[in-house]
Structures are given as structure tokens and as C-alpha cells.
Amino acid sequence: MMIPEAIKGFLLLLLIFVPLERLFSHQRQSLWRQGWETDLIYFFTGNLIGKTSGLVIFLLVNILFVKGIVPKEITGFVNQQSLALQLISGLLIGEIGYYTAHRMLHQIPWLWRFHAIHHGAKELDWLVTVRVHPFDQIFTKIFQISPLYLLGYSERFFAIYALFSATMAFFIHSNLGLKFRFLNYILVTPELHRWHHSQNPETYHTNFAAQLACVDWLLGTWYLSKRRSPDGYGVNESVPVSYLKQLIYPWQNHQTLSQRRENL
Numbered sequence: 001m002m003i004p005e006a007i008k009g010f011l012l013l014l015l016i017f018v019p020l021e022r023l024f025s026h027q028r029q030s031l032w033r034q035g036w037e038t039d040l041i042y043f044f045t046g047n048l049i050g051k052t053s054g055l056v057i058f059l060l061v062n063i064l065f066v067k068g069i070v071p072k073e074i075t076g077f078v079n080q081q082s083l084a085l086q087l088i089s090g091l092l093i094g095e096i097g098y099y100t101a102h103r104m105l106h107q108i109p110w111l112w113r114f115h116a117i118h119h120g121a122k123e124l125d126w127l128v129t130v131r132v133h134p135f136d137q138i139f140t141k142i143f144q145i146s147p148l149y150l151l152g153y154s155e156r157f158f159a160i161y162a163l164f165s166a167t168m169a170f171f172i173h174s175n176l177g178l179k180f181r182f183l184n185y186i187l188v189t190p191e192l193h194r195w196h197h198s199q200n201p202e203t204y205h206t207n208f209a210a211q212l213a214c215v216d217w218l219l220g221t222w223y224l225s226k227r228r229s230p231d232g233y234g235v236n237e238s239v240p241v242s243y244l245k246q247l248i249y250p251w252q253n254h255q256t257l258s259q260r261r262e263n264l
């Protein structure tokens with residue numbers, strides 16, 4: 001029997017992260033924490049949305065290519081670089097795109113409504129990674145991968161980049177209590193991303209990067225406390241728990257919602 005790739009991927013992640021989170025947990029929490037069923041739906045729907053939107057962005061960029069947006073000399077130059085050089089430069093370009101989108105999602109109120117879904121999680125573990133509203137997912141992807149498609153990065157680069165990006169995303173959300181010391185200045189770690197999910201707005205507007213912590217460090221948004229851990233995770237608004245309610249949450253009239261809550 002053929003097992004779909006998404007199910008294989010899920011089982012592999014389950015086998016890696018569940019024992020690791022048990023052995024080195026940052027905080028004790030149940031495997032069946034609040035919202036795990038919702039995140040399970042996000043895992044499979046997000047996988048489909050990610051693949052489809054990636055293909056659409058690739059096709060759109062290629063149509064623009066025909067119109068000669070980026071000169072062939074540049075795309076040819078990038079494409080012929082060694083894989084190591086493509087990885088170093090591509091990681092940085094992709095991260096700058098991701099950082100820009102992520103910071104906009106935090107600072108522009110109507111965009112925050114979509115991103116609040118991801119920050120609504122009250123407990124963090126590897127599966128929280130996928131709790132991303134489809135609009136948030138596509139918006140971020142456009143900023144992250146369009147420049148790389150436009151610049152002509154090779155297929156081999158994209159194969160490694162996709163694997164590295166996914167691994168890092170699950171790693172930084174995991175409930176691992178390990179100390180990463182100097183690595184926190186170079187790569188994003190669970191220690192850093194935990195502060196990004198802190199319920200305190202002062203720190204959830206820090207650590208925007210997903211892979212390269214040095215980008216936050218250079219742009220003045222890097223934060224880590226060696227003395228304490230976040231008091232809790234989540235946001236100062238009632239993000240619903242069910243998948244369908246989360247999908248429509250950004251489109252609802254929030255003023256009316258908060259007034260209704262006050263009247264209860």
C-alpha cells in the first residue's frame with residue numbers, strides 16, 4: 001500500500017520529536033495539549049497549501065522571467081555558483097524576505113489578525129509550527145521564496161533549502177529545554193523562538209527570524225534572557241481553538257467581538 005508523503009513526514013517527525021521532547025523537555029506538558037487536533041488539521045491542509053502556493057509562485061515568477069525582470073546575466077551567474085555559495089547567499093536572502101514579511105505581520109494591524117492565530121498557542125511543541133493561517137502562510141512564502149526564484153537559484157539548492165527550512169521550523173517550536181549558548185547568535189533556537197511566543201508583547205515583537213538569528217542581531221530585534229523563561233505563551237485576545245473558527249477569525253469584526261465579550 002502506498003503511504004502518502006505527508007503521512008510519512010508526520011510519522012517521521014512524531015518519532016523524532018516526541019521522544020526528544022520527553023527526554024529534554026523545557027516544561028512538562030501533555031502530548032494532548034490544547035489545540036493538538038486543530039494543529040493536526042493544519043499539518044495536512046498546510047502541506048497541500050504550501051506545495052500548491054510554492055508552485056503558483058514559481059510559475060508566476062517564471063512568467064515575469066519571460067518579461068526579463070531580472071537580466072539573464074544575473075540569473076545565469078547565480079545558477080552557476082557552487083552549491084555551497086548558493087546555500088550561504090540563498091539562506092540569507094530567504095531569511096531577509098521572511099524577516100520582512102514576519103515583521104509586517106506583527107506591525108500592521110490587519111495583518112496581525114492573521115498572524116495572531118500562530119501566536120494563539122498557549123503551549124509550544126513541534127506541532128505548533130504548522131498552526132499558521134493560510135493567508136499568513138502564502139504571504140510569508142511570497143516574500144521568502146520569490147527573490148530566490150527570481151534570482152535563478154538551482155533546483156538542487158531548493159531541494160536542500162526546503163528540507164532545511166522545514167527542519168528548522170519544527171526545531172525552533174519544539175519543547176526542548178537544552179541550552180544553545182553561542183549558537184543563539186548564529187541560528188534561531190527554541191530558546192530564542194520561545195521569547196517570540198511569550199505572552200508579553202515586549203518580547204513577542206523580537207526574534208523575527210526563522211533560521212538565522214544573526215539577522216535579528218544585526219537589525220536590533222534579537223532577545224534572550226539568561227536568567228528567566230517566558231511567564232507564559234499566547235496573546236492578549238481570545239483566539240478560538242477550532243480550525244474553522246481560526247480560519248474566519250481575521251475577517252471578523254474585532255470591535256464587535258470585544259464589545260460582546262465585555263457585555264458578557
Ligand SMILES: [Zn+2]
Pocket residue numbers: 102106115119196
Ligand atoms: Zn510572530
Ligand SMILES: [Zn+2]
Pocket residue numbers: 118173193197
Ligand atoms: Zn512561531
